[in-house]
Amino acid sequence: MKTPRTHRAPLTLLAVILSFSLILTALLASAPPAAAGTFSFSTGDPDGLIGTLSRVPAAGQIQTETADDFILTEPTLITQATFTGLLPSGAPVSSITNVEVEVYRVFPNDSANPPSGNVPTRDNSPADKEVDSATRDSSNGSLTFDPVLVNSSFAVGNSVVNGINKSPNQLTGGEGPVTGAEVTITVTFNPPILLPADHYFFRPEVFSTSGDFLWLSAGTPVAPDLQSWIRNDNLAPDWLRIGTDITGQGPFNASFSLSGETDADADGVPDSLDQCADTPADAVVNANGCSIDQLVPCEGPISGGTWKNHGQYVSAVAHVSKTFRRQGLISGRERGHIVSTAARSDCGKKAKGPHGHGHGHH
Ligand SMILES: [Ca+2]
Ligand SMILES: [Ca+2]
Numbered sequence: 001m002k003t004p005r006t007h008r009a010p011l012t013l014l015a016v017i018l019s020f021s022l023i024l025t026a027l028l029a030s031a032p033p034a035a036a037g038t039f040s041f042s043t044g045d046p047d048g049l050i051g052t053l054s055r056v057p058a059a060g061q062i063q064t065e066t067a068d069d070f071i072l073t074e075p076t077l078i079t080q081a082t083f084t085g086l087l088p089s090g091a092p093v094s095s096i097t098n099v100e101v102e103v104y105r106v107f108p109n110d111s112a113n114p115p116s117g118n119v120p121t122r123d124n125s126p127a128d129k130e131v132d133s134a135t136r137d138s139s140n141g142s143l144t145f146d147p148v149l150v151n152s153s154f155a156v157g158n159s160v161v162n163g164i165n166k167s168p169n170q171l172t173g174g175e176g177p178v179t180g181a182e183v184t185i186t187v188t189f190n191p192p193i194l195l196p197a198d199h200y201f202f203r204p205e206v207f208s209t210s211g212d213f214l215w216l217s218a219g220t221p222v223a224p225d226l227q228s229w230i231r232n233d234n235l236a237p238d239w240l241r242i243g244t245d246i247t248g249q250g251p252f253n254a255s256f257s258l259s260g261e262t263d264a265d266a267d268g269v270p271d272s273l274d275q276c277a278d279t280p281a282d283a284v285v286n287a288n289g290c291s292i293d294q295l296v297p298c299e300g301p302i303s304g305g306t307w308k309n310h311g312q313y314v315s316a317v318a319h320v321s322k323t324f325r326r327q328g329l330i331s332g333r334e335r336g337h338i339v340s341t342a343a344r345s346d347c348g349k350k351a352k353g354p355h356g357h358g359h360g361h362h
Contacts, residue, residue, distance in 0.1 A: 042257035051214030056207035086180035091210030098207035103134035128237035154182035218255035227251030298347035307348030
């Protein structure tokens with residue numbers, strides 16, 4: 001029996017009971033948007049339609065992956081995710097011993113193109129290959145996970161576990177109803193996953209000593225939201241649309257949420273903590289999101305004015321780079337290079353003609 005436990009259901013009930021209250025309705029409708037700088041995304045709670053395998057393989061098993069999409073409109077640091085699935089009935093949450101998360105761009109990024117032709121289409125599918133820098137795995141400490149039993153007996157009308165076949169045998173109708181223990185897993189990424197604005201797929205995978213983890217569906221996607229895709233080692237690098245190609249039930253999402261903070265200059269420091277905007281790509285920054293060049297600009301001290309002389313500039317670079325060195329942000333060798341580059345620059349020198357100002361720094 002599915003018990004109401006969403007935030008939506010009580011709100012709907014409230015709205016019905018108090019539908020004559022225009023004031024309340026107006027308050028609900030005008031709820032302020034999320035605070036600037038925060039990112040959150042959710043497909044919602046499981047709808048009981050289907051569960052689909054997403055499994056870290058045990059010895060002798062093949063890997064099977066389910067993926068559903070999300071969109072980032074700004075560079076974002078994703079700090080946390082939740083997703084909900086089924087374990088076999090009676091399985092304790094302590095049976096989950098490994099969780100791995102991957103992120104994929106949308107085909108044809110990171111993919112062989114044209115594709116193999118082993119599936120009806122790859123349009124709007126996850127890529128062949130994941131975004132390397134976004135992989136997080138509890139087995140190496142790059143994520144931690146917290147599974148919570150939501151419902152000891154949750155039923156779905158269909159499932160896809162083994163029937164993941166190349167064309168023309170992809171349409172199986174699914175493998176039928178399953179009842180199991182509904183578990184929501186909260187994962188925290190360490191470090192957060194930094195991604196540029198783009199369209200992505202989220203692919204969580206679970207290992208349980210009690211058996212397969214089936215990721216639960218959650219509602220129908222509305223464009224540009226894409227449906228859930230699945231593959232196993234026999235189908236890879238291709239993917240199949242679960243609802244369209246395998247079960248014929250039509251598109252569905254998988255139940256998950258993401259949260260994090262925007263990071264406009266993509267330096268790894270969220271906007272809320274970043275004291276230096278527009279840090280150049282690949283610059284080493286401190287905890288305040290500032291590079292050495294930003295803390296010691298060629299043009300003059302950040303406190304204002306101009307350098308008294310070249311020596312004052314070089315000394316400031318030496319000082320700040322020493323702090324970066326002490327904080328483990330750069331090596332001694334890198335610091336030596338930074339200081340010698342500063343010494344060779346014209347920064348702080350009196351302008352003498354068209355080449356004597358701001359050389360090499362912008
Ligand atoms: Ca989707
Ligand atoms: Ca910055």
